[in-house]
Amino acid sequence: MRHVHLLLGALVLGSCAAPQTAPPQAAPAPVVGTPAPAPSPTEPAPALAHELTPLGTVQLAFSGLNDPDGFTAELVPQALTDIGGIQLEPLATSSFTVGTRGAGGMRYLSASFRVRNAAAGGAAYAVVRQNLTLVAASTASTIGETAISGLQRFDGSAASPAIAQSILPTHTMTLDRTTDLVRPKLGGEDLQVFAEDEVSVAPAGAVRLFPYGFVVRKKGAINTRQLPASPATGQFDGVVTVAVKLPLQANAADDPFRFSMNFAVMDDSRTRVTESVEEQGASSDAAVRAGVLGANTPIMTLCGSSLNTATGQFIGSATTAGNTARLAKLGGNIALKKVALAYGVPGNTRLSVNTAAGLASAYSTYNGAALSFGSGSSRRGGSVTLNAAGDFTFVSKAGDGAPAVTDQLVYRVADNQGCSSTDTTADVNVSGRVWFVNNTGAAGDGRQTTPFNTLLAAQNASAAGDYLYVAQGNGTTSGQNSGLILKTGQTLIGAGAALTIGGVTYAAAGQPASIGNSGGVGLTVAQNNAVQGLSISGTSGGVSGTGFGTLTLTVPSVGASAGPALNLTTGTLTATLDTLNSSNSATSGALLTGVGGTLSVTGTGTAGSGGTLQGAANHGVSISPQNQTLTVTLDRLNIQNNRGNGLLARTTSNETGRALLTVRNSSFTSNAQAALSVEQAAASASRTVLIDNTVNNLTSDGSGFSVSTAHAAAQTDEFIAQNNTITLDPGRGSSTIGIRGLVRGQGTLRASASSNTVTGFSAHGLAWYALASGARADVTMTGNRASTSSGNALEGALVQDGEAAISTEVCLNASGNVLSGPPGLDFDGLYLWIPSGTPMQIQGLTGNARNYLQGQNPGTTVFVDGGAAAGTCAVPTP
Numbered sequence: 001m002r003h004v005h006l007l008l009g010a011l012v013l014g015s016c017a018a019p020q021t022a023p024p025q026a027a028p029a030p031v032v033g034t035p036a037p038a039p040s041p042t043e044p045a046p047a048l049a050h051e052l053t054p055l056g057t058v059q060l061a062f063s064g065l066n067d068p069d070g071f072t073a074e075l076v077p078q079a080l081t082d083i084g085g086i087q088l089e090p091l092a093t094s095s096f097t098v099g100t101r102g103a104g105g106m107r108y109l110s111a112s113f114r115v116r117n118a119a120a121g122g123a124a125y126a127v128v129r130q131n132l133t134l135v136a137a138s139t140a141s142t143i144g145e146t147a148i149s150g151l152q153r154f155d156g157s158a159a160s161p162a163i164a165q166s167i168l169p170t171h172t173m174t175l176d177r178t179t180d181l182v183r184p185k186l187g188g189e190d191l192q193v194f195a196e197d198e199v200s201v202a203p204a205g206a207v208r209l210f211p212y213g214f215v216v217r218k219k220g221a222i223n224t225r226q227l228p229a230s231p232a233t234g235q236f237d238g239v240v241t242v243a244v245k246l247p248l249q250a251n252a253a254d255d256p257f258r259f260s261m262n263f264a265v266m267d268d269s270r271t272r273v274t275e276s277v278e279e280q281g282a283s284s285d286a287a288v289r290a291g292v293l294g295a296n297t298p299i300m301t302l303c304g305s306s307l308n309t310a311t312g313q314f315i316g317s318a319t320t321a322g323n324t325a326r327l328a329k330l331g332g333n334i335a336l337k338k339v340a341l342a343y344g345v346p347g348n349t350r351l352s353v354n355t356a357a358g359l360a361s362a363y364s365t366y367n368g369a370a371l372s373f374g375s376g377s378s379r380r381g382g383s384v385t386l387n388a389a390g391d392f393t394f395v396s397k398a399g400d401g402a403p404a405v406t407d408q409l410v411y412r413v414a415d416n417q418g419c420s421s422t423d424t425t426a427d428v429n430v431s432g433r434v435w436f437v438n439n440t441g442a443a444g445d446g447r448q449t450t451p452f453n454t455l456l457a458a459q460n461a462s463a464a465g466d467y468l469y470v471a472q473g474n475g476t477t478s479g480q481n482s483g484l485i486l487k488t489g490q491t492l493i494g495a496g497a498a499l500t501i502g503g504v505t506y507a508a509a510g511q512p513a514s515i516g517n518s519g520g521v522g523l524t525v526a527q528n529n530a531v532q533g534l535s536i537s538g539t540s541g542g543v544s545g546t547g548f549g550t551l552t553l554t555v556p557s558v559g560a561s562a563g564p565a566l567n568l569t570t571g572t573l574t575a576t577l578d579t580l581n582s583s584n585s586a587t588s589g590a591l592l593t594g595v596g597g598t599l600s601v602t603g604t605g606t607a608g609s610g611g612t613l614q615g616a617a618n619h620g621v622s623i624s625p626q627n628q629t630l631t632v633t634l635d636r637l638n639i640q641n642n643r644g645n646g647l648l649a650r651t652t653s654n655e656t657g658r659a660l661l662t663v664r665n666s667s668f669t670s671n672a673q674a675a676l677s678v679e680q681a682a683a684s685a686s687r688t689v690l691i692d693n694t695v696n697n698l699t700s701d702g703s704g705f706s707v708s709t710a711h712a713a714a715q716t717d718e719f720i721a722q723n724n725t726i727t728l729d730p731g732r733g734s735s736t737i738g739i740r741g742l743v744r745g746q747g748t749l750r751a752s753a754s755s756n757t758v759t760g761f762s763a764h765g766l767a768w769y770a771l772a773s774g775a776r777a778d779v780t781m782t783g784n785r786a787s788t789s790s791g792n793a794l795e796g797a798l799v800q801d802g803e804a805a806i807s808t809e810v811c812l813n814a815s816g817n818v819l820s821g822p823p824g825l826d827f828d829g830l831y832l833w834i835p836s837g838t839p840m841q842i843q844g845l846t847g848n849a850r851n852y853l854q855g856q857n858p859g860t861t862v863f864v865d866g867g868a869a870a871g872t873c874a875v876p877t878p
Contacts, residue, residue, distance in 0.1 A: 052135070052266040052267070052269075053266060053268075053269075054264060054266055055086055055119075055132075055266065055267060056086065056264075056265050057084070057085055057264055057265065058075060058076075058086065058088060058134060058263050059260055059261070059263070060076065060111065060261050061075075061076050061258065061259075062258060062259055062260070062261070063257065063258035064257065064258070065257055065258065071093050071109070073111030073113075075088045075113070084120065085120035085265050086116070086117075086119070086132060086265045087115070087118040087120055088113040088116075088240075089116070089236060090113055090114075091239065092111075093110065094108075094172070094185075095110075096108055096175050097248060098175060098180060098182060099248070101249070101250060102249060105247065106247055107248055108170070108175075108182060108243070110172040110188060110244075112188070112239060112241040112242075114239060115132065115227070115240055116235060116237065117129050117228065117238070124229075124230050124231050125230070126230050127229050128227065129227040129267055130267065130268070130271070131216070131225050131267070131271055131272075132227065132238065132240075132266070132268070133192055133266045133268045134213050134214045134216075134264075134266075135194075135213035135266050136210040136261065136262070137206045137210065137263060137264050138210070138321075139205065139262060144161050144164040144321055145322050145327055146327075147210060147261050147263070148167055148260070148261060149260045149261075150258065150259055151164055151256055151258075152256065152257055152258050152259070153255070153256065155253075159256045159259075163246065163256055164321070165328040166246055166247050167244050167246045168245055168246075168328075169212050169214070169320065170245050170278060171184040171188060171189040171191045171243055171279065172184065172188025172189070172243045173243065182278055183283070184278065184279045184285065187217070188241045189273070189279075189286075190214045190216075190240055190241045191212065191213075191214060191243065191276050192212065192214060192215045192268075192273075192274050193212050193300050193302065193315050193318045193331075194211040194339065195211065195338060195339030196319070196336070196337040196364060198211065206262075206264070208323050209264060210319055211315075211319060212318045212320065213266070214240050214241065216240040217238060217239050217240065218237060218239075219236070219237055223292050223293060225238075225271065242261065270298075270339075271294060272299070273290045273293065273297060275299055275300065275301050277330065277331065280304050280305050280307070282306070286301075286307055287299060298311045298312070300313055301315060301421070302316060302331035303316055303331045303332030303334070303420075304331075305422060308422035309423075312422060312424050312425070313425065314336065314413060314421035314424035315336045316331055316332055316334040316336055316363070316419065316421070317329045317330060317331030317332045317333065317366075318330045318331060332369070332415065332418075332419035333366040333369040334413070334419060335364045336362060336363060337362060338362040341359070341426040342426065342427035342428070344428070344502070345394065345396065345429075345430060345504075346433055346467065346501050346506070347400040347401020347402065347431075347432065347433035347434065348395070348433055348434050348447040349395070349434050349447075349448050349499075349501075349506045350394070350448045350449060351394040351428070351506075353393070353394075355389045355390060355391040358373075359373050359390035359392070359409075359426060360390035361390070363413065365415065368416070368417070369419070371413055372388045372389075372414050372415075372416075373387070373390045373412065374411065374412055375410070375411055375412045375423070378397065378407055378408070378409060379410060379425070380396070380397045382395055382396045382397045382428075383395040383447075386409075394428055395447050395448060396430045398445040398447050399433070399446070400430045401430045401431055402432065402463050402465060404430065405430050406429050407428045408425040408427055409425060409427075409428050410423050410424070411426070412424065432465070432466075433465075433466045434448070434467040434468070434469050434499065434506070435452065435466060435467070435468050436448050436451035437451055437454065437468065438451040438452075438453060438470075439453050439454070439473035439476075440453070440474050440479075441453060448506065453479055455470070455482050455483070455484045458484075459484055462487060462490065464488040464489050464526075465488070466490050467492075467501070468491070468492045469493050469495075469507065470492070470495065470515060470534055471495050472495040472510060472511045472513045475511070475514070476514060477515055480514065481515075481516045481518050483515075483517030483520050483521055483523065483524070484515060484522070484523050485524045486531075487526050488526045488527045488549075489526075489527070489528050489529070490526070491531075492529065492530070492531045492532075494512055494515075495509070495511060495513045495533060495534070496511060496512030496532075496534060497532040497534075512533055512534050512535055512555075512556045513534040513535070514535045515534055516537040517538040520538060520539060520540050520541070521560075522536040522538030522560070523542070523543045523544070524543075524544050524545060525543065525545035525551055525568075526545065526548065527547065527571075528548075528549040528550050528551075529545075529548070529551055530552040531543075531551070531553050532554040533554070535555060535559075536555060536557070536558045537560065537561070539561050540560065540562055541563040541564055541567050542563075542566060542567075542582070543558050543565070543567070545567075545568055545571070547571065548568060548569075548570070549572070550571065550572045550573075550574070551568070551574070552574045553574070553575035556579065557578055557579040557611065558579075558581070559579070559581035559611070560581070560585065562583065562584050562585070563582070563586065564582055564585045564587055564588055564589060564590055564616075565589060565611075566590040567587070567591045568591070568595050569594055570593070570595070571594075573592070573595050573596070573597040573598065573630070575597075575600065577599075577600070577601050578602055578609070579603065579604075579611035580601045580610065580613065581611040581612055583614055583615050584614075587618055588616050588618045588642075589613030589614070589616045589620045589621060589639070590613060590620070592621075592622070592623050592624070592625075594628060596625065596629050597628075597631070598631045598632075599631070599632045600633040600635075601633070601635060602636075603635045604636075607636060607667075608636060608638050610638075613638070613639045613640075614639070614641045615642065616644070617643055617644075618642070618643065619644040619645045619646070620642040620647055620671065621648070623647070623648065623659050624650055624651070625651060625655075625658055625682075626651070627655055629657060629658055630659050631660040632649075632659060632660070633664075634661075634662070634664070635664045635665055637663075638669065639666065640667070640670055640671065641669065643672045644673050645671060645673045645676065645677045646671040646676055647668075647675070647676045648674075648677050649677070649688075650678075650680075651680055652681050653681045653682070655681075655683070656682050656683045658685060659686055659688075661676075661678065661687070661689065662689040662690075662691075663689070663690050663691075664691045664692055664693065666693050667693065667695075667696070668694070668696070670696070670697060670699045671700060672701065673700075673701075674703045675704050675705060675726070676704075676706070678708070679708050679710075680708070680715075681709070681710040681711060682711075683711065683712065683713060683715070684715060685715040685716050685747070686709070686717045687717065687718040687719075688705075688718070688720070690705055690721045690724055691721075691723060692724065693724045694725045695724065695726040695727065697727070697736070698728070698760070699729070700729070701729075701736065702736070703728065703737045703738070703740070704736075704740075705724070705739050705740070706739075706741075707719040707742070707751070708740075708741075708742040708743075708744060709749055710744045711745040712745060715747040716747060716750060717747065717749050718749075718750050718751075718876035718877060719741050719750070719876065720751075720752050720876050721751075721752070722754050722755060722756070724756045726738045728758070728761050730789050730792075731790070734762045734793075736761050737761060737763050737764045737767050738761050738764070738766060738786060739753055739756060739758065739765070740764070740766070740767045740769075741767075741768045741769070741777065742767075742768075743771065743772065743775040743808075744771050744772050744775070747774075747775065748775075748777070748778060749776070749778070750874050750875060750876040751768065751778065751779050752779075752780040752782075753779075754781070754782045754783050755782070756784045756785070757784070757785045757786075759787050759788060761786070761788050762790040762793055763793065764795050764797065765786025765787070765795075765797055765819060766781065766784060766786060766798070766819075767795075767799075767800075768799045768810070768812075769800045770800070770808035770809065771802065771806065772808065773807055773808065774808075775808045776811075778810075778873045779811065779812050779813070779814075781812070781814045781815075782813075782814070782815050782816050782817070784816075784817045785817075786829075787819075788821055789822050794827070794828075794831070795829070795830065795831040796817075796830060796860065797817065797830050797831070798831050798833065799831070799832050800833045800834075801833070801836060802834070802838060804835050804836065806836055807836050807837075808836060809838070809841070810834075810840050810841065811841040811842075811871045811872070811873035811874070812843065813873040814856060816857065817829075817830070818857070829857070829859075829860035829861040830857060830860055830862045830863070831862075831865070832849070832862075832863070832865060832868070834864075834867060835865075836866075837866070839868050840866065840867070840869070841868075841870065841871025841872075841873070842868050842869070843872055844856075844870070845868060846870075849868035850864045
């Protein structure tokens with residue numbers, strides 16, 4: 001529930017003797033998020049939810065107070081320039097007295113006016129008005145810091161100023177002559193009291209607005225207060241009665257004969273009724289009036305009320321005098337200061353509200369009143385624990401929140417002076433929903449205080465958009481081992497992450513939870529899910545999903561014992577994991593197809609702590625971005641014994657996607673093909689960064705690292721290999737290569753290989769090729785070591801610039817490399833093959849290319865087969 005403070009433009013309230021002009025009113029600022037054109041100053045907009053909207057001012061003059069036959073009321077004329085306010089026309093008056101003069105006797109006055117939905121000058125408003133209210137206001141010229149001015153006795157002399165503070169508002173009253181008791185007159189119950197914050201902003205020209213006034217009824221209707229737009233001339237659709245009571249003085253000559261009251265005219269969006277002090281008791285008709293206006297119409301009650309309804313809102317009292325300190329009041333010594341007392345919470349969660357923000361924060365106290373609270377309950381069946389100081393906990397009815405609902409916290413408030421409320425309420429807006437799971441204890445209803453004890457129960461109860469929270473429980477997947485299938489828009493949070501919604505934390509981060517599935521996939525995602533704070537395991541899969549929209553995955557680990565740890569197709573991923581584990585998958589250890597976004601596996605700081613991907617029938621990691629861009633960072637993984645590549649990233653020529661790979665501190669062992677292979681043919685450029693990795697393929701024909709491109713149009717791919725150790729089996733045929741870069745289409749490969757160690761290769765330690773017309777390779781090799789004992793080995797490093805009759809461009813910058821093979825064989829440490837006839841560019845070249853390169857790479861034999869020229873090689877982005 002929302003409350004907007006009263007905003008009023010320039011307001012001038014004159015006295016009866018000297019009426020002043022109220023300038024045109026500025027329109028209130030629109031509520032954020034509610035687009036609306038700025039209304040004309042002469043055409044104020046209708047009030048928004050829970051807002052009082054200013055229209056202008058009126059001053060009403062009462063005379064003949066002590067002459068029932070001569071009592072009159074009139075609208076004090078405003079200047080013609082005052083085009084705001086509301087058009088009023090006197091209708092009727094009433095006056096009677098009860099009690100003993102000077103000893104509690106009271107005079108009751110009322111004056112009714114016809115109301116037209118028009119400015120004071122008569123210009124009709126073109127918008128419907130609702131709950132128009134005359135709100136009492138004090139000015140610099142009013143008496144005793146009240147809304148009263150021009151207070152005079154019959155002889156024209158000033159009456160005692162103290163009387164102004166004793167004039168109190170009420171409903172229109174009638175005297176029951178059979179009992180000499182007063183009671184509200186049917187149809188004249190127009191008194192309205194407000195919470196203090198509804199009138200807390202003093203408008204220009206007024207010192208303050210008081211939290212009471214008189215609301216306009218619709219003539220001839222009891223179930224609505226709306227006044228139609230654009231009334232015809234002379235069409236008065238509303239009626240309002242201003243009613244007050246004032247004490248009879250000990251001496252009749254001291255009674256006031258005339259006075260004026262000053263009001264701001266407000267459009268009140270909230271339909272409500274007020275129970276007056278005089279109607280308190282068993283015969284109160286306030287509930288009947290509220291019911292006629294609508295089933296949920298709230299009833300404002302004051303100290304002394306015994307009215308107990310589902311729509312009661314305890315106001316307690318209303319200040320009637322005092323611009324700063326309270327000087328007079330209607331009711332007791334406590335007052336509601338927050339009309340929109342409301343809290344918000346997701347369904348099923350525990351809302352804990354401390355004393356400072358609790359129910360006491362909604363009240364003002366006066367003259368030593370001390371608040372205490374009790375009788376806490378919930379209209380919809382939620383759980384409430386309320387303490388005397390007003391602090392409380394609230395848990396909604398199980399399942400509330402989807403769709404959003406408004407529950408009400410029901411309570412009673414009392415002071416230490418005999419004032420106590422009947423049931424009054426604070427709204428609790430329940431929006432969104434969390435289902436809780438804890439595999440210890442009995443099965444509950446899914447609320448934070450009574451969680452489910454199985455994932456399946458939460459899955460069955462939940463709906464799209466819900467949160468699911470899994471406690472650590474007993475620290476195992478027992479009871480949480482059936483797997484989980486998410487629904488669209490759901491968020492899954494484990495105890496390892498804080499449960500924070502809308503900036504409020506309902507459960508602090510602790511030890512991660514674990515969920516699993518001994519007979520299938522651990523977690524199946526739908527569309528637009530977020531997962532954090534728990535480890536996920538399964539047999540046939542860890543996390544799986546197709547057409548998943550966006551998936552945020554921030555978890556300690558994901559694993560599968562007989563399938564892919566990740567099996568995701570078509571969507572955007574934002575994933576950060578400590579570890580990723582897969583064994584014996586019939587496909588790949590991790591399978592990402594048509595997936596964009598980011599994947600980061602960080603490890604926990606030690607070798608292998610990023611997890612192990614092993615024994616897959618295909619590849620350890622298989623990445624097919626298709627038309628997406630996927631950024632992958634893998635740290636401290638073991639990728640081993642897979643029957644394909646350790647990692648394969650592949651695109652085809654009819655796609656536009658790419659993989660941006662960074663692999664660090666990881667080991668690739670005994671994979672049947674390459675440790676890592678990037679095959680980029682899409683209409684975008686790949687980037688591959690390999691740092692501090694270890695390759696050991698002594699038991700397979702697998703090679704080390706390979707990046708190959710085959711673009712149909714020019715792209716610039718990048719490849720960085722730094723400080724990797726690659727050990728291959730020299731007896732495994734004649735095709736193993738430690739590090740390879742190949743351009744077989746349009747575009748450029750910018751490659752940098754530095755400080756790598758390659759041993760046991762059977763073809764080349766390092767190899768670089770540009771083999772298609774229009775292809776270019778910029779190769780920087782520094783400080784690499786390559787050696788082998790294989791009799792089939794060809795070169796320590798091969799750099800090939802084109803093929804016969806195919807013109808390509810290759811630029812080589814090589815220094816500090818030691819490239820060697822078995823002695824006595826026809827083996828070249830560095831071989832430059834330039835069959836196309838186009839000279840190869842060599843950075844820094846002076847003189848003979850062979851001699852220059854041999855000087856730059858001491859201990860390495862160099863053979864140059866073709867022409868060479870000086871050039872400058874481009875390098876990949878660091």
